[in-house]
Amino acid sequence: MRQGEIFGLAVDEFDFEGGWLAVSHQLKRIRGKYVFALPKGGKVRDVPLPAAVATVLRDHAKEFEPVDVTLPWRTPDGPLVTKRLVFSGVEGRHVRVSNFNDHHWKPALAAAGVTPAADAGARYVSAREHGMHALRHFYASVLLDSGESIRALSTYLGHSDPGFTLRTYTHLLPSSEGRTRNAVDMLYLASTTRKHPPEKGKAP
Incomplete structure (x- = not known):
């Protein structure tokens, strides 16, 4: 998720039983004022919610009660909408991005x-590669290393074009020669295991 999508995350976007998270809006700053708006490019999406992440989020909600935040929708003069946010800032309000970056993220x-x-x-020294966006790259690298498809990753990241995802993350894809070695090694390993079963009375 992008930083604005994380800070705009609302309680009603979780499907803990089904294991999904709906990314349906973001917290966005326009001309110095915060609003709720659709995600970048209007790409509303559903993302798989792993059990380990769900547990952490539940624990967070128990320690830090979600808060109701009312902001304009889409533009500073838009209609007011209320979201029950998972992550809050000072005085029970939404997170202020600049404050978070300067006083929490960068010191960490x-x-x-x-x-x-x-x-x-x-x-602190400002560097794009050290922003929260790096967490998206980490997420992408984990999924690609586990064999997830570019098309699925593109959907989860909210990209409109899988080709863009491929161009952006092609350097993270496991090398073809590495996949070839692993595939043949696993084939022969499986074959050897079948041909040489453990001797009777001995543990495998």
Whole structure:
């Protein structure tokens, strides 16, 4: 999910029983004012919700009660809509992106040694590759490494064109020669196992 989609995540978008998450809107800043709006490109989508992630989100909701936030829809003068947000900022309001990036995300990266610490009174070094968008790239790499298709990944990321997803993440695809070696190795491993069953009375 993109940063705005994460901060706009609402309770009613979860289907814990079915294992799905609906990405139906985002928190967006327009001319200094925050609004709720459709995801980038209007790409509303459903994303598989792994059990491990569902557990973390349930635990988070128990410790930090979701909050009702009312904002204009799509434009600063649009009709007001209310969403029960999973992640909140100060004073029970929505997360302010600039505050989160400067006072939470970047300090966490520095503490982990990913980026240099900021000098006293100075701002952290700004680098696109260290933004929250990097989490989308990580997600893509995990799925591709596990054999997920480009078309499915494109749907989950909210891309309108699988070709764009392929061009963006082709460097993360397992090499064809690596897949060839693994496929033949697994074939011979399976064949050898069948030809040489464990001796009677011995554990396999």
